[in-house]
Amino acid sequence: MSTSRPHTDTLYSRLLARFYDPIMSGAEKSFLEEKRRQLLGRARGKVLEVGAGTGANFHLYNARAEVLAIEPSGAMLKYARKRLEKEGVTARIQLLKAGIGDDEVRAVAPEAGFDYIVCTLVLCTVPGPGEALDLFRQLLKPGGQLLIVEHIQDNRQPQRWLQRAVTPAWKHLSEGCHLDRPTDELLKAQGFRAVEEAYFYRWVPFYWAVLEMED
Numbered sequence: 001m002s003t004s005r006p007h008t009d010t011l012y013s014r015l016l017a018r019f020y021d022p023i024m025s026g027a028e029k030s031f032l033e034e035k036r037r038q039l040l041g042r043a044r045g046k047v048l049e050v051g052a053g054t055g056a057n058f059h060l061y062n063a064r065a066e067v068l069a070i071e072p073s074g075a076m077l078k079y080a081r082k083r084l085e086k087e088g089v090t091a092r093i094q095l096l097k098a099g100i101g102d103d104e105v106r107a108v109a110p111e112a113g114f115d116y117i118v119c120t121l122v123l124c125t126v127p128g129p130g131e132a133l134d135l136f137r138q139l140l141k142p143g144g145q146l147l148i149v150e151h152i153q154d155n156r157q158p159q160r161w162l163q164r165a166v167t168p169a170w171k172h173l174s175e176g177c178h179l180d181r182p183t184d185e186l187l188k189a190q191g192f193r194a195v196e197e198a199y200f201y202r203w204v205p206f207y208w209a210v211l212e213m214e215d
């Protein structure tokens with residue numbers, strides 16, 4: 001399956017982008033921003049942020065990070081641009097309208113690879129997560145790290161059954177988000193090794209990790 005498909009902004013995608021931050025604000029305040037902070041403070045050098053959305057991570061990078069933030073949705077990018085204009089963003093951040101599988105990303109990627117790839121709440125949505133992880137391997141420099149926060153499949157029943165049952169409708173409402181992806185298992189099956197990892201529950205299970213490529 002392809003990792004990227006042409007993104008056309010519809011009225012629905014514009015509405016979703018407009019309300020993404022207000023919808024997420026409760027989760028951000030209660031746990032998500034802190035989890036992002038614990039992850040992103042370590043990013044420095046050349047950083048690729050995949051699926052930057054409205055730019056929720058931007059203020060959490062430090063001044064030593066030089067970030068290429070890619071996002072295929074023009075509607076989301078509009079809000080990401082506004083965030084960049086706000087005070088409090090210390091990293092150098094360049095926005096690019098592109099998905100992970102797009103040629104533009106490879107064209108501007110550093111020859112030696114990125115020091116970090118950041119992926120927060122994105123692997124649930126990319127059309128082909130296995131293929132996206134293959135691309136991450138190609139784009140990361142040897143010894144580079146993948147920084148992840150993702151909600152994942154629940155291994156408990158009946159929660160797992162419920163996630164499966166709800167995902168087809170949820171996918172349509174959320175422009176592609178799968179509630180039932182075992183992203184933690186997929187990462188390991190695709191040759192990533194967790195240097196640090198944590199699982200936590202907030203309605204659904206989340207996976208937080210710093211990963212490196214197996215040799």
Ligand SMILES: C[S@@+](CC[C@H](N)C(=O)[O-])C[C@H]1O[C@@H](n2cnc3c(N)ncnc32)[C@H](O)[C@@H]1O
Binds near residue numbers: 004005052120121126
């Ligand atoms: C739930 S939002 C998360 C946004 C942001 N990363 C955050 O943490 O708030 C998922 C984002 O992934 C983006 N996305 C979907 N497919 C993608 C792809 N193939 N490559 C890069 N981003 C993608 C969507 O456009 C959307 O902005």
